[in-house]
Amino acid sequence: MSDLMNFIQIDDETNALTGNLATLTFDIDITGEPVESTNPKAPVYRLFGKTPRGRRIEIxxxxxKKNQSGGDYFTLSVNTGFAKLNANLGRYPGQDDDSLMAVIPWD
Structure with a gap:
């Protein structure tokens, strides 16, 4: 998994989220926690990275969301403090693992 970049993976059994986001300005490993909310506009996961000193911060x-035909899809929004990234999540090319999703930027 360490060779992959720009991915999100959610473990079906534990609901744990791990991933990596990389651009020319940053390359960070991320983790995520499920969000429990009755607000339909709330995120389903909070994403976290680490500072250069190793401190965990929310990013x-x-x-x-629902697409036009009623199917589910996921969007991601990250603010690293010096760069923002908005993306959709989709099937990771060349992989058979359904829990592995590619980060597809749309900025």
């Missing part, structure tokens, strides 16, 4: 979230 964004993942939202579950």
């Amino acid at each position: 964004g979230g993942i939202w579950k």
Whole structure:
């Protein structure tokens, strides 16, 4: 998994989220926690990265949305403090693992 970049993976059994986001300005490993909320506009996951000193900080979230035909899809929004990233999540190319999703920027 360490060779992959720009991915999100959610463990079906534990609901734990891990991933990596990389651009020319940053390359960070991320983790996520499910969000329990009755607000339909709330994210389904909070995303966390680490500071250069190793401190865990919240950097964004993942939202579950409906497409025009009623199917579910996920969007991601991250603010690293010096760069923002908005993206959809989709199937990771060349992988058979359904829990592995590619980060597809749309900025």
